[in-house]
Amino acid sequence: MATGYFFPHRHILGMDHLSAEDIGHILTIAESFKEISARPIKKVPTLRGNTIINLFFEPSTRTRLSFEVAAKRMSADTFNISASTSSATKGETLIDTARNITAMRPDIIIIRHSHSGAPHMLTRYVDAAIINAGDGTHEHPSQALLDLMTVREHRGRLDGLKIAIIGDIMHSRVAHSNIIGFTRMGSSVHVFGPATLLPPGLERLGATVCSSLGEAVRDADVVMTLRIQKERQNDPLLPSFREYAREYGVTRDVVALARPDALVMHPGPVNRGIELMPDVADGPQSVILDQVTNGVAVRMALLYLVMGNS
Amino acid sequence: MADNWLIKNGRIIDPKNGIDRQGDLLVLEGRIAAEQTPVPASARVIEASGCWVVPGLIDMHVHLREPGEEYKEDIVSGTRAAAAGGFTAVVCMPNTRPVNDCAAVTAMILERARQGSARVYPVGAISSGSRGRKLAEYGELKEAGAVGVSDDGLPVRDSQLMRRALEYAGDFGLAVISHSEDPSLSTGVMNEGEVATRLGLKGIPAAAEAIMVYREIALAEQTGQRVHIAHVSTAMSVELIRAARARGVRVSAETTPHYFTLTDEAVEGYNTNAKMNPPLRSARDREAIREALADGTLDAIATDHAPHSSLEKEVEFDLAANGIIGLETSLPLSLALVRDGLIDARRLVELMSTGPAAILGLPGGSLGAGEAADITVIDPDQTFTYTEDQVVSKSRNSPFLGWRLQGRAVLTMVGGRVTHDCRQA
Numbered sequence: 001m002a003t004g005y006f007f008p009h010r011h012i013l014g015m016d017h018l019s020a021e022d023i024g025h026i027l028t029i030a031e032s033f034k035e036i037s038a039r040p041i042k043k044v045p046t047l048r049g050n051t052i053i054n055l056f057f058e059p060s061t062r063t064r065l066s067f068e069v070a071a072k073r074m075s076a077d078t079f080n081i082s083a084s085t086s087s088a089t090k091g092e093t094l095i096d097t098a099r100n101i102t103a104m105r106p107d108i109i110i111i112r113h114s115h116s117g118a119p120h121m122l123t124r125y126v127d128a129a130i131i132n133a134g135d136g137t138h139e140h141p142s143q144a145l146l147d148l149m150t151v152r153e154h155r156g157r158l159d160g161l162k163i164a165i166i167g168d169i170m171h172s173r174v175a176h177s178n179i180i181g182f183t184r185m186g187s188s189v190h191v192f193g194p195a196t197l198l199p200p201g202l203e204r205l206g207a208t209v210c211s212s213l214g215e216a217v218r219d220a221d222v223v224m225t226l227r228i229q230k231e232r233q234n235d236p237l238l239p240s241f242r243e244y245a246r247e248y249g250v251t252r253d254v255v256a257l258a259r260p261d262a263l264v265m266h267p268g269p270v271n272r273g274i275e276l277m278p279d280v281a282d283g284p285q286s287v288i289l290d291q292v293t294n295g296v297a298v299r300m301a302l303l304y305l306v307m308g309n310s
Numbered sequence: 311m312a313d314n315w316l317i318k319n320g321r322i323i324d325p326k327n328g329i330d331r332q333g334d335l336l337v338l339e340g341r342i343a344a345e346q347t348p349v350p351a352s353a354r355v356i357e358a359s360g361c362w363v364v365p366g367l368i369d370m371h372v373h374l375r376e377p378g379e380e381y382k383e384d385i386v387s388g389t390r391a392a393a394a395g396g397f398t399a400v401v402c403m404p405n406t407r408p409v410n411d412c413a414a415v416t417a418m419i420l421e422r423a424r425q426g427s428a429r430v431y432p433v434g435a436i437s438s439g440s441r442g443r444k445l446a447e448y449g450e451l452k453e454a455g456a457v458g459v460s461d462d463g464l465p466v467r468d469s470q471l472m473r474r475a476l477e478y479a480g481d482f483g484l485a486v487i488s489h490s491e492d493p494s495l496s497t498g499v500m501n502e503g504e505v506a507t508r509l510g511l512k513g514i515p516a517a518a519e520a521i522m523v524y525r526e527i528a529l530a531e532q533t534g535q536r537v538h539i540a541h542v543s544t545a546m547s548v549e550l551i552r553a554a555r556a557r558g559v560r561v562s563a564e565t566t567p568h569y570f571t572l573t574d575e576a577v578e579g580y581n582t583n584a585k586m587n588p589p590l591r592s593a594r595d596r597e598a599i600r601e602a603l604a605d606g607t608l609d610a611i612a613t614d615h616a617p618h619s620s621l622e623k624e625v626e627f628d629l630a631a632n633g634i635i636g637l638e639t640s641l642p643l644s645l646a647l648v649r650d651g652l653i654d655a656r657r658l659v660e661l662m663s664t665g666p667a668a669i670l671g672l673p674g675g676s677l678g679a680g681e682a683a684d685i686t687v688i689d690p691d692q693t694f695t696y697t698e699d700q701v702v703s704k705s706r707n708s709p710f711l712g713w714r715l716q717g718r719a720v721l722t723m724v725g726g727r728v729t730h731d732c733r734q735a
């Protein structure tokens with residue numbers, strides 16, 4: 001870690017705001033926190049007396065749990081607020097909830113919301129550090145950071161790698177954050193999926209858009225598949241999951257095109273047999289479980305760094 | 311008391327009468343006097359040196375929100391904003407509550423407008439309730455004072471209904487104003503493109519507008535009727551209109567200052583004051599709109615003034631209402647086109663006064679002798695910062711707040727009555 005470096009962010013809203021230096025710093029801190037998780041007493045007093053609110057407007061057991069474990073391991077007081085956006089009387093819920101929460105004087109608010117930009121909006125209404133735990137189809141920075149950490153752990157570096165991301169790029173905040181994160185660290189990101197799920201302008205984000213699954217995966221260091229979400233299918237994007245699995249599903253044969261030691265990743269939860277075949281998801285190249293472990297360490301690092309800046 | 315004025319030493323620009331001269335303009339009893347008319351002693355002097363004296367500006371596309379949403383704007387506040395922006399007349403869209411689809415609502419708007427600071431010309435609905443199913447009663451709307459018909463805010467989905475509207479409106483000499491948007495394609499919240507992808511916001515493709523613009527052109531061509539395209543935002547639409555006019559189709563079109571000033575980059579930071587429909591487009595689209603204003607493909611600059619309160623705007627971007635206020639910034643933003651050398655002063659007056667009057671058959675747009683004295687005096691050099699505390703509209707939803715603007719209406723006069731005066735003493 002460079003001497004004289006100060007983590008310059010009060011909020012973690014997206015990978016877009018983080019420089020390569022910031023990302024490297026977060027990962028180094030996360031690696032040191034990972035060691036805590038291996039201790040018999042998995043707790044440090046770093047955030048004792050701090051109040052952290054998990055404000056989840058979208059159901060997400062994994063991410064919420066991961067942040068909660070991270071906060072508890074650092075001795076912070078955590079509160080979970082699950083709000084619903086379905087009753088959204090034109091968004092009043094977000095501001096109203098934000099104002100009510102302010103009364104609890106939180107130090108950090110971790111927000112998950114179905115609308116892109118909701119965390120940005122929250123920064124204008126509350127005086128806490130905001131961590132984006134996934135907003136709409138925009139960003140999911142802590143997921144990208146744990147993916148970067150997992151790859152760095154296995155490869156020892158993050159530059160000069162070929163990362164293949166396959167699937168619903170359009171609706172995936174994980175894909176957006178990973179495209180930014182991996183390209184910023186000096187790797188090249190190759191994306192492929194049905195044209196109906198590839199938004200315009202991906203090249204401007206730094207990705208290379210491929211015209212076949214083979215082109216994307218060939219000699220890749222990482223093959224990442226994305227969850228095809230059933231709830232977004234009111235637009236005729238795909239004829240069927242069956243055809244998706246046949247044309248775009250990542251099978252053992254597809255993975256064989258990548259480097260022999262390529263890592264298979266998925267942000268979870270996996271639709272086994274649709275975007276990723278079970279033998280691949282559970283195969284020797286899969287690091288899906290490491291992703292979960294590293295999630296806690298990365299989130300501990302984020303909590304630590306934003307608190308250091310308030 | 312007779313409204314007698316002598317507007318002195320201005321640059322009088324009146325494209326309709328082929329006039330661009332330095333001199334004085336006399337107003338006698340609320341009407342423009344012929345040149346050489348002796349000046350009565352009662353005439354009060356308005357010093358206009360360094361200023362342009364032009365026929366009163368006409369905004370052919372505003373939302374005054376009355377009846378029904380008076381917390382956002384009403385006819386009195388909206389016309390006051392109009393006067394402050396140099397407008398002597400505004401054309402108000404029918405998407406009020408209730409919808410202006412009958413003589414009673416039209417008459418109510420005109421009655422309320424008598425307390426206003428600008429002339430108000432209501433547009434009636436194309437379809438009953440703007441529900442897109444059956445024609446509204448154009449005969450009674452026309453008789454009550456409607457100057458055109460539109461289901462603005464909503465596209466007319468049904469092509470047969472649109473065809474019948476063009477034909478039937480033709481019988482009454484009413485312009486049909488099309489809000490051109492294919493609703494099946496426009497399910498997003500901002501322009502489709504790189505910025506939308508980056509922000510994770512669902513895009514509205516340019517084709518959503520162009521497809522309906524072409525439908526209106528095809529229907530106008532088929533029936534021989536005329537159609538007016540509201541708030542053109544894309545290069546594709548401009549191309550279609552240009553080609554249609556070249557082959558003689560009776561299509562006219564307007565754009566707004568935000569489409570020739572801003573791009574979708576303005577949405578950055580989830581700025582809900584940059585959310586409108588059609589959305590702000592790409593730099594290429596903006597360039598095409600600017601060219602079309604210069605080459606005559608577009609006939610008018612309108613504002614699509616759409617007031618919303620913080621209830622509709624201080625929310626998640628996806629949930630925010632579409633639209634921005636525009637009456638008070640339209641003239642300075644349009645004057646920038648003159649400074650950029652894209653159009654001359656005469657063309658500016660055509661786009662903001664003569665053009666709209668001609669499309670809708672309104673009085674005004676002329677400084678000819680005997681016309682009502684609807685006059686705007688413009689100081690093209692005065693600069694000001696547009697801040698919240700000086701907004702005259704009831705609403706504050708402008709992406710131009712904080713902008714340093716150049717050029718403004720220093721005096722606005724409707725029928726010889728001064729409705730706005732911010733001349734520096």
Ligand SMILES: [Zn+2]
Nearest residue numbers: 462463489540
């Ligand atoms: Zn409209």
